[in-house]
Each structure stands twice: as structure tokens, then as C-alpha cells.
Amino acid sequence: MEQKNKKRNTLGLRRKKYAWLVPLSSVKLTLVLLSLSMILVFVATLEQVRIGIRGALAEYFESMFGIWHYPEQFWGGEYLNAIPLPIPGGYLLGGLLIINLTAAYITRFQWTFKKMGIQLIHLGIIMLLVGQLATQAMQEESRMQINKGESSNYIERFHGVELAFSNVTDANQEKVVTIPEDILAKGGVIRTPKLPFKIKIKRFGVNCDFTVTPEDSKRSAISQDVNRGVGHTANLSITEKDEDFSSDGLNFGYLVFELLDGSKSLGTWLSLAHPGGNHWWKESPMLSDLAFQPIRHHGELWGVTLRSEREYLPYSIELIDIENEFYQGTEIPFNFESDIVLNMEENQSRRALVYMNTPLRHAGKTFYQYQMNAAADYTVFQVIRNPSWLVPYIACILVSIGLLWQFSFHLVRFLRKNSTKSQPA
Amino acid sequence: MVPSSSNAGIFTNFSLGIFTLLLFSCGEEPTIQSYVIPSEYEGPVVTWKLPSDWGENPDLSGPMAGSFHVKSDLGPVGRIGIMPFRESVSTLDVANMFGKEMGYGLLSEDDLSELAQVRTIDSREFEWIRLVDKAEVGSMRTVLLALYRNEEETWLFPFIGDQPLINEQMKNFESFLSSTTLRAGKEKIRAKVPQPAPPASAQHAEGPTWDIPSHWQKAEASSMRLASYEVADKNGSRLDFSVTSFPGDVGGLLANVNRWLGQIGMEEVKENEIEKYVTEIIIDEQDAQLVVAEGEEQALYAAIIMIEGRSWFFKISGDLNLAQLEKPNFLSFLNTVCFH
Numbered sequence: 018m019e020q021k022n023k024k025r026n027t028l029g030l031r032r033k034k035y036a037w038l039v040p041l042s043s044v045k046l047t048l049v050l051l052s053l054s055m056i057l058v059f060v061a062t063l064e065q066v067r068i069g070i071r072g073a074l075a076e077y078f079e080s081m082f083g084i085w086h087y088p089e090q091f092w093g094g095e096y097l098n099a100i101p102l103p104i105p106g107g108y109l110l111g112g113l114l115i116i117n118l119t120a121a122y123i124t125r126f127q128w129t130f131k132k133m134g135i136q137l138i139h140l141g142i143i144m145l146l147v148g149q150l151a152t153q154a155m156q157e158e159s160r161m162q163i164n165k166g167e168s169s170n171y172i173e174r175f176h177g178v179e180l181a182f183s184n185v186t187d188a189n190q191e192k193v194v195t196i197p198e199d200i201l202a203k204g205g206v207i208r209t210p211k212l213p214f215k216i217k218i219k220r221f222g223v224n225c226d227f228t229v230t231p232e233d234s235k236r237s238a239i240s241q242d243v244n245r246g247v248g249h250t251a252n253l254s255i256t257e258k259d260e261d262f263s264s265d266g267l268n269f270g271y272l273v274f275e276l277l278d279g280s281k282s283l284g285t286w287l288s289l290a291h292p293g294g295n296h297w298w299k300e301s302p303m304l305s306d307l308a309f310q311p312i313r314h315h316g317e318l319w320g321v322t323l324r325s326e327r328e329y330l331p332y333s334i335e336l337i338d339i340e341n342e343f344y345q346g347t348e349i350p351f352n353f354e355s356d357i358v359l360n361m362e363e364n365q366s367r368r369a370l371v372y373m374n375t376p377l378r379h380a381g382k383t384f385y386q387y388q389m390n391a392a393a394d395y396t397v398f399q400v401i402r403n404p405s406w407l408v409p410y411i412a413c414i415l416v417s418i419g420l421l422w423q424f425s426f427h428l429v430r431f432l433r434k435n436s437t438k439s440q441p442a
Numbered sequence: 443m444v445p446s447s448s449n450a451g452i453f454t455n456f457s458l459g460i461f462t463l464l465l466f467s468c469g470e471e472p473t474i475q476s477y478v479i480p481s482e483y484e485g486p487v488v489t490w491k492l493p494s495d496w497g498e499n500p501d502l503s504g505p506m507a508g509s510f511h512v513k514s515d516l517g518p519v520g521r522i523g524i525m526p527f528r529e530s531v532s533t534l535d536v537a538n539m540f541g542k543e544m545g546y547g548l549l550s551e552d553d554l555s556e557l558a559q560v561r562t563i564d565s566r567e568f569e570w571i572r573l574v575d576k577a578e579v580g581s582m583r584t585v586l587l588a589l590y591r592n593e594e595e596t597w598l599f600p601f602i603g604d605q606p607l608i609n610e611q612m613k614n615f616e617s618f619l620s621s622t623t624l625r626a627g628k629e630k631i632r633a634k635v636p637q638p639a640p641p642a643s644a645q646h647a648e649g650p651t652w653d654i655p656s657h658w659q660k661a662e663a664s665s666m667r668l669a670s671y672e673v674a675d676k677n678g679s680r681l682d683f684s685v686t687s688f689p690g691d692v693g694g695l696l697a698n699v700n701r702w703l704g705q706i707g708m709e710e711v712k713e714n715e716i717e718k719y720v721t722e723i724i725i726d727e728q729d730a731q732l733v734v735a736e737g738e739e740q741a742l743y744a745a746i747i748m749i750e751g752r753s754w755f756f757k758i759s760g761d762l763n764l765a766q767l768e769k770p771n772f773l774s775f776l777n778t779v780c781f782h
Contacts, residue, residue, distance in 0.1 A: 197473070315491070316490060
């Protein structure tokens with residue numbers, strides 16, 4: 018009896034000490050948040066048709082709130098469509114749910130052996146939510162394309178570009194200086210001791226249409242200042258476009274920039290980023306230099322390119338062979354397979370097969386079979402880096418143990434009671 | 443086992459702290475990165491350091507990797523260039539390219555051995571050929587050719603100017619040669635710098651491609667001309683450049699040469715005299731003929747190549763002085779013609 022009172026007293030002490038958490042632990046709040054989550058999922062599913070998965074994720078899940086317009090084609094849509102409706106976003110609801118559950122954990126739950134199942138279940142759910150938040154913040158999705166018989170030691174992000182300057186004067190090594198998209202988007206003049214010139218950003222955009230115009234015709238306003246490089250020689254005209262969030266959308270990032278040596282202008286260049294990787298520019302003879310526009314400066318040769326954000330790896334992957342199989346008589350693939358050698362540090366290597374649902378995991382990255390072109394002899398891996406990838410598994414194990422504990426506890430109690438009742442008088 | 447209230451406090455504060463950290467550690471400040479990787483660039487590398495009293499010519503033509511002048515009170519004087527060749531060319535070929543213009547006639551190996559010497563600059567060996575103007579009495583015009591051979595490629599550094607200027611600038615020329623980085627790419631060099639796109643007519647399905655010098659102005663093409671360009675200088679002198687193609691040999695070499703000689707007011711030649719004007723050259727790894735005809739006021743340079751039963755003519759003609767100035771650009775242009 019004394020023990021029971023002590024436990025209640027512990028909960029009472031906690032409720033007293035963290036009184037400010039008590040309103041946040043309300044079950045009503047939990048229900049409201051779960052209801053709003055259902056609305057969020059419903060709205061985002063509708064919007065996914067219009068703006069694509071990436072657009073819906075960015076607008077509704079990776080934000081504090083999103084603005085939704087009632088679909089025009091629904092009943093009354095002609096009147097209601099104009100009204101912007103704020104919808105609580107994934108970060109807001111997820112964050113509040115974590116607070117709500119944590120508060121409940123502290124101020125409502127009895128920390129007893131008997132209730133350990135409930136505690137584990139809630140701890141698992143909190144871990145799931147926190148894990149998802151961490152995934153959103155830390156997960157990176159990239160691609161790696163390898164031609165058959167060749168190897169690659171870098172990956173490129175699906176989203177986000179960088180301006181890369183490479184000093185190729187030395188025959189053995191290249192010095193690379195990269196400026197990320199966030200800095201380019203801010204505009205202004207970029208100064209860094211890593212480069213012998215300053216970069217004045219004139220125009221930057223995440224997507225555009227570009228046209229090779231006849232030699233004598235006037236270019237569009239965006240590229241009319243360009244007097245060096247491919248933008249000048251191919252007389253490229255640029256039209257700004259909104260970012261295409263759809264799954265098959267192709268976004269050609271563009272940058273118009275001037276290089277300055279002190280106050281002296283070295284010229285104005287245009288650079289375009291190919292969404293499939295800048296090696297694709299080589300397919301177009303007129304635009305092939307977009308992968309490397311030469312700049313000679315103070316006796317050194319630099320190359321400049323706007324490219325998908327790139328990460329070099331301390332290991333490389335060599336593509337030995339590729340195979341793709343289709344269901345008989347159809348063009349529906351049932352297997353894409355890449356036979357690779359992973360060349361690691363210290364001259365170690367490992368041969369592996371990467372195919373659908375059987376990725377290669379190495380050094381915190383997972384390489385999934387993504388695309389393949391057997392005719393052109395290349396494969397593309399989707400590369401995921403998610404430091405919190407284990408969290409959902411641990412969370413599920415915790416919830417399972419919690420449920421098992423809770424139900425077993427009740428089952429044992431029920432069976433005990435039953436056996437006591439059924440004993441003959 | 444029940445956690446004591448003090449343990450619970452620590453646990454709670456720790457949990458809240460972790461949660462707060464998680465919330466605020468999501469943003470990462472973008473930074474400019476710098477790193478070194480093993481060389482990936484497969485193209486050629488051509489760099490230089492210019493002497494302080496030299497300037498770069500803005501009218502850099504396609505195959506010329508660099509074009510410079512000497513600054514003087516009277517404006518830019520002299521002309522220095524960097525010209526890479528895709529294939530190894532003989533020293534005699536190069537000497538003859540310039541020799542004819544300087545009144546040397548067709549040079550032989552023996553002639554060359556008297557003109558050429560080897561000069562070592564910073565452990566690099568250059569073939570050094572000095573040609574003085576023999577075509578005009580009293581002319582100070584000199585062509586200094588420095589040839590550097592690197593693996594399968596040949597780099598030519600011509601310095602064209604008056605003799606006193608070349609002598610005065612010799613130290614600068616040598617320090618310029620010493621400062622150059624010349625590295626062949628993994629792909630065969632085409633000495634390509636970004637150039638205006640070739641005319642649409644040049645890109646038709648089976649036609650050749652080429653790089654036009656940037657200062658040549660596009661003129662109206664016609665049904666006969668696949669490409670037409672004009673070169674003009676400040677004095678109003680003009681050159682007309684055209685690319686034409688016809689089935690067959692269009693009457694043969696002699697007929698074509700005589701027709702062109704007539705166009706610039708020169709007398710026709712007989713079959714056995716044709717070598718006065720015609721030399722054998724290579725265009726895109728194929729045999730071709732180069733016609734060099736210089737009259738008193740007019741000049742004509744043309745290349746003829748037969749590809750799959752069709753004759754291709756690349757011809758520039760007009761004012762003699764301007765033509766002589768543009769001759770290196772024309773020869774460089776021929777180096778860029780590609781039929782595959």
C-alpha cells in the first residue's frame with residue numbers, strides 16, 4: 018500500500034514540478050492533432066495530382082503550414098477556389114505531436130513495471146516522429162551514373178545546383194571551388210580567397226527554357242549581357258520558368274555571372290545545369306562546352322560550370338556489367354541488375370550485384386538500382402544517405418515489445434483469474 | 443525499479459534538451475567549398491603569362507588558341523599567336539606555309555636546314571625559323587616561327603612583325619614561351635575555343651563542320667554557296683570567303699586554278715607550271731590541295747578537297763595586304779574543317 022502511494026506521489030511530484038506541461042499533455046490535443054494530420058494527408062494527396070510528389074512534400078509536409086485552394090473542379094469550386102486556406106504543415110503537426118506525447122509521458126504516465134508496455138509504445142511513437150523529423154533534416158538523395166567498364170567516385174544531388182570552378186593547369190590534380198545554390202540565390206558579389214577573381218551574380222534561376230538563336234538575332238533580356246563562353250557563341254536566349262516539382266519534371270538551372278579581377282571585368286558568362294548531369298551536354302556539339310567553359314587567368318586555365326551539387330566519395334564503384342529483363346512479350350521490366358566492384362580505401366575491393374530492392378550499403382550510403390540503359394551501356398543508382406535510417410526500426414521494435422508486454426500482462430492476469438475461478442470448491 | 447523524482451527530473455530535462463537541439467540544429471549554413479581531386483579534365487590545356495607590354499587580340503580565331511600584339515605609342519604592333527595542330531606536321535610544311543608569302547618559293551629540306559635551328563627554353567626544345575621578307579625590296583617584315591612538339595601534337599608560335607620589333611621583344615617572346623603550359627588532352631586536340639556557331643547551312647546532314655574566325659562577318663549565303671563570309675579592315679579593304687561544293691571534279695585542278703587566277707587578274711598557267719601555286723596539304727586526314735595566288739593588288743587562297751565524289755572549295759580572295767594578314771587565319775580555319 019505504501020509502495021502504491023509512493024508511485025502516485027512520484028506522478029504527483031512530476032505534475033507539480035512540470036505544471037506548465039499538463040495542458041500540453043491533453044488527450045483532446047492529441048485527437049485534434051491527429052484529425053488535422055488526416056486533413057493534411059487528404060489535402061496533400063489531392064495536391065499531389067497538380068504539383069507532383071515533390072511539390073506536395075515541400076508545400077505541406079516540409080513546412081510549418083501550406084496554403085491550399087479548394088479545387089476548381091469540385092462542387093462550388095468556382096467560388097471557393099479563390100479563398101486561400103492555411104493548412105497546418107507536417108513540421109508543425111509533427112512537432113506538436115512530439116511535444117504532446119512527451120508532455121503526456123512526463124505528466125500523465127505512471128512509471129511503473131505494470132505500465133511499462135504503455136510507456137514503450139509511446140516512446141516508440143515519439144521515436145518514429147523524431148526519426149522522421151531527423152530524416153527530413155538530414156536525408157540526402159543523389160544519383161550516380163556509371164558507364165559500363167568505367168568507374169565513378171562522385172554522386173550528384175537530385176535537387177540543388179552549385180557553381181564549380183576547376184583549376185586544371187596541373188596535369189595530376191584539379192583544385193575545385195564550389196559555390197552552393199543558396200549563396201548564388203542571394204545574388205550580389207561573391208568574394209573568396211579561394212578564387213583569383215570575384216563573381217558578380219547577375220541572374221540566377223532554378224529552371225528555364227533556352228534557345229540557340231540565329232547569330233544576328235537579339236537575345237532575351239536575361240542573357241543579353243553575356244559576352245563570353247557558350248552563351249555568347251551559341252547566342253543562347255533564356256526564358257525564366259518556375260521550378261517543375263513533378264516527378265518527371267526537368268529543371269535547367271541557369272546563372273548569368275560576371276567575373277571581376279579587382280574592378281576590371283573579365284566578361285560575363287552564362288551557365289546552364291543539365292538536370293540529368295552535365296555530361297549530357299556533350300551530346301550537343303554546340304552546347305558541349307557548358308560542361309566546362311574555359312577561363313584563362315594569370316597563366317592558369319580554369320573551367321566553370323553550373324552543375325548538380327556534387328559530393329566526392331573516398332571510394333569508387335566500377336560497373337562490370339548490366340542486365341535488364343522484361344516480362345515476356347512486354348516492355349515491363351521485372352529485373353534491372355548491375356554487376357559492380359566497390360573499390361574501397363587501402364586497395365580493398367568487393368564485388369556485388371545491385372538489383373531491384375537489393376541495394377548496396379556502404380559507409381552510410383545506400384545505392385539503389387534506379388535507371389538503366391542497356392543500349393547505351395550505363396546504369397544509374399539512387400544514392401540515399403540517411404543517418405537516422407535505424408530509428409524507425411528501433412521505434413517499431415519498441416512498440417512491438419510494448420504491445421507484447423501490455424497484452425501478455427493482461428493475458429496472464431486473465432488466465433490467473435480464470436484458473437482461480439475454475440478450481441473446484 | 444522506479445525512477446526517483448530526481449532521476450526523473452534529469453531524464454526530463456535531458457529529453458527536452460535533445461528535442462530543442464534537434465529543432466534548432468536542422469539548418470546548415472551554406473559555405474563555399476574547396477577541395478583537390480585527381481585530374482578529371484580530358485581536354486587540352488593551353489595557358490600563358492603575357493609580358494606587361496603585350497596585349498591580347500580580341501579577334502581570336504577558332505583554331506588559334508591565343509593571339510597577341512605588342513603595345514606601342516602608335517597602337518598595337520606585331521602579331522604573336524599560339525596555333526596547335528591536331529596531327530604532327532613537318533617543319534618543312536610549316537616553313538612553306540609562311541615561306542611563300544615571304545618570297546622564298548618552295549623550300550626544300552636543304553633550304554630549311556640553313557634556316558632552322560633548335561633553341562632550348564626552360565628545358566623545352568623549340569625549332570626556331572626566322573624568315574625575312576624577300577618578296578619586297580627594303581621590307582623589314584619578318585616571321586619568326588617557334589615550333590614545339592609535344593607527344594603527337596605540334597604547337598606553333600608565330601611572331602610576325604618588323605625585324606627591329608622582333609629583336610627588341612625577343613626576351614619577352616622567350617619569357618612568354620617559357621610561361622606557357624601546353625598539355626595535350628586525352629581527346630585529340632582541336633585547339634577549340636568557344637566560337638560563333640557555324641552557319642546552319644554548314645551543318646546539313648552530310649556536310650562538313652568548321653570553326654570560323656570570330657571577326658569574319660557572315661554574308662548572305664546563296665544556293666551556290668554553303669557559307670559566305672566577309673572580312674574588312676578600317677581602310678575599307680575587303681575579302682570574300684566562300685564554301686562551295688559540286689559533284690565531280692568540276693573540270694579538274696588546272697581549270698579551277700586558271701579560273702581563279704583570271705578572277706584576280708593573273709595570267710593562266712600550264713599544267714607543268716601549276717606547282718607554282720598549288721601545294722599538297724591535309725584536311726581532316728584527307729589529301730587536299732592548297733592554292734596560293736598573290737597578284738599585284740589581289741590575292742586568292744583556296745583549298746580543294748574531294749570527298750566521296752564531290753569537290754569542296756574553301757576560298758578567300760580580295761585585297762592583297764588584307765589577304766596576307768588573314769592568311770594564318772585561313773590556314774587555321776582549314777585545320778578545323780571536319781567531314782565526319
